Every structure is written in structure tokens, then in C-alpha cells.
Amino acid sequence: MSEVVIPLAHGTDGEEELGWQERALCAQTDPEAFFPEKGGSTREAKKVCRACEVRTECLEYALHNDERFGIWGGLSERERRKLKRQAV
Numbered sequence: 001m002s003e004v005v006i007p008l009a010h011g012t013d014g015e016e017e018l019g020w021q022e023r024a025l026c027a028q029t030d031p032e033a034f035f036p037e038k039g040g041s042t043r044e045a046k047k048v049c050r051a052c053e054v055r056t057e058c059l060e061y062a063l064h065n066d067e068r069f070g071i072w073g074g075l076s077e078r079e080r081r082k083l084k085r086q087a088v
Helices: 043-050 055-064 077-087
Strands: none
């Protein structure tokens, strides 16, 4: 099984502050839980997200960078798409 790598430095201007990622609970957890196979459970990842102090920053990052895979800020890709549609 290949290793999942969560990028730590994406930014529109290269100056974006990503210090929140160091405080993210997912950084201390098995990353595979946040990138389940199609049809796999997201329950454990979302449980970690609910307790995370940087959940909002994580979700904002995912929405801004159009992350298409994984659980970010406690939401799946489908849930993030729905949130974006509602915001328009």
C-alpha cells in the first residue's frame, strides 16, 4: 500500500501561513483514515476532526485549494462540494 502524503505547503502566494497544520490532530493519527478507499468509512477521521482545534482552518484550506480527496475539516469531498454550492 502506498504512503499518503498530506501537502503542507500550498499557497497562492507562497507566503500563506500554514502553522495550523502542526496543531492538527490528523498529523498525530494514521493518515490513511483521512483518505479512505471508495466506499470506505469516514467515521474515524470525522471523529478526530470533531475534537480538533484547527478544524475551521483545515476546512478553509481545503475549500480554497479545491481539495478533491480525503476528509478535511471534518467534511468529505462530497460534503465540501455541497457546501460550496450552498455558498453560491
